[in-house]
Amino acid sequence: MVVSNNKICSLPIEILHDIIAYLPLVDEIRLSRTCRLLNDLCIPVVYRQVSFNSRTTSQAVKCYDVITHSDLVARSVRKFTLNLTGKPTACEFRWHICLDALGKTASFLTSLCLVSSGNLDGSSEIMKFTFPRLRELTMSFPDVISFTQFVDNHPRLVHLSAFLNDPLPPRLSCEPLPVLLPMLETFTGSAQLVALVARGSRIFRATIMWDIGLDVSSSDYEQIFNTLSQSTVPLTHLEFNMVGFGPQAFATMARSLKALEQLKFRNTHHHNPINSRLYDVIYTGIESILPEMKCLVRIDIIDDLGLIDLDTSLEQIEMQYRMLSLWSALCNTLEICTMPPRITWGRFKKSGRWISDLETKVSSTWMTKHCKDIPELLGVQRYWEDSRGSSGEVNLARLLRGDYWKDKRIMMFKRSGRPRRAHEIRS
Incomplete structure (x- = not known):
């Protein structure tokens, strides 16, 4: 008697859909060849x-x-x-x-x-x-x-x-x-x-x-x-x-x-x-x-x-x-x-x-x-930091038009030692 160890197929269909959505196309194709259930779920995505x-x-x-x-x-x-x-x-x-x-x-x-x-x-x-x-x-x-x-x-x-x-x-x-x-x-x-x-x-x-x-x-x-x-x-x-x-x-x-x-x-x-x-x-x-x-x-x-x-x-x-x-x-x-x-x-x-x-x-x-006399910039050291520790100088115009938000970077500013978020500067 052969016992199947395919535990992934026991998950709810909704969770399987979410898992497949995160996979690259090559992995989706490979996963579709494992069994009929996963084939039926992967083909509509591929x-x-x-x-x-x-x-x-x-x-x-x-x-x-x-x-x-x-x-x-x-x-x-x-x-x-x-x-x-x-x-x-x-x-x-x-x-x-x-x-x-x-x-x-x-x-x-x-x-x-x-x-x-x-x-x-x-x-x-x-x-x-x-x-x-x-x-x-x-x-x-x-x-x-x-x-x-x-x-x-x-x-x-x-x-x-x-x-x-x-x-x-x-x-x-x-x-x-x-x-x-x-x-x-x-x-x-x-x-x-x-x-x-x-x-x-x-x-x-x-x-x-x-x-x-x-x-x-x-x-x-x-x-x-x-x-x-x-x-x-x-x-x-x-x-x-x-x-x-x-x-x-x-x-x-x-x-x-x-x-x-x-x-x-x-x-x-x-x-x-x-x-x-x-x-x-x-x-x-x-x-x-x-x-x-x-x-x-x-x-x-x-x-x-x-x-x-x-x-x-x-x-x-x-x-x-x-x-x-x-x-x-x-x-x-x-x-x-x-x-x-x-x-x-x-x-x-x-x-x-x-x-x-x-x-x-x-x-x-x-x-x-x-x-140099813009009120929003007085005493502010302009730099950005992300979650991986990378940092750099902020281009203020790009900050105002939202480019840094598109990059999903965590913007940090300092005024008198207090960290400030980017939206505080933009507002």
Whole structure:
């Protein structure tokens, strides 16, 4: 008589799920081969996310074989990612098995991501499927009509990233009727598409990008902002391309989007470098809307192409400091700002003073001159310590914007010999 010593299987199912969740993927696969019970528990975790890459033939074939021959695996897949960036001749067989695997798992998917290129665009084939449980979608569409037809069949979408393959899509006024997505919360993609899904949705976070080659004016931004204001919940996070932005768009923003908490201006168009004149328009527009923004906490002005590599002068730091002091006087809730070229400023709440995150000789000179009399820093030795005994000097601006909290470090400060937590400094 053989006595089993497998005591782990005697644990409750809930505890086994927690144990499996902490294991690396390799260990989960090994554990699934020990017995039937652990196999049934591990398979839904191992195959919860499936990725087909057009450059890895062998892995795609193995994954396809497992999905098509096991109903348990097919029912376990929740996130399906297709990376089709190879050549059409090399991807023909892989694309065929990807579609078969997608059809096998379509009824159970909650997230679908398609990364395609000009060589192989699989959106037209994928749009033939229906995904009744789909909540997250990332995909490029051939045109606006195909987008509305596909999205209209998936009203449970919560997160949507949609782009257009056509470099010159029709204007907003020429687009078809909007679709109803009552559960949609975040949108990322082409500005020509957000107007179709914003009405009646729950969008509170939007990232809007204009397609290259499209002539953009302030009236287009006005139409977008008016549409976003028709969401059933207030918009709190907004990011968009600053090209074509003007005073009229700022006026519409102040009137329609008063609940904004984070506002990001970005330039990603290679053919539209940002010049000082446009920066003046942005700065003046922000100053005009701040009195109306009662919840605004963060403003980011980022040029991904233009002024990143330029050295920062003392005059530029002084100019930004004076500007931020004026902005915080107009909007008392403002705490964090990112200014070109990639200078992040943090603000103390009590004194209202701003500090930057630069670590150069110029910034050190400025910090020595302006930050020695900040009330929150008087008598404070700034350093951090974690549970393993590591320590270092604190960058105050990064502390204010929460970077140290993301690292899960234990922040400690000293004032007159008494240890202080980071939140005491931040408040």
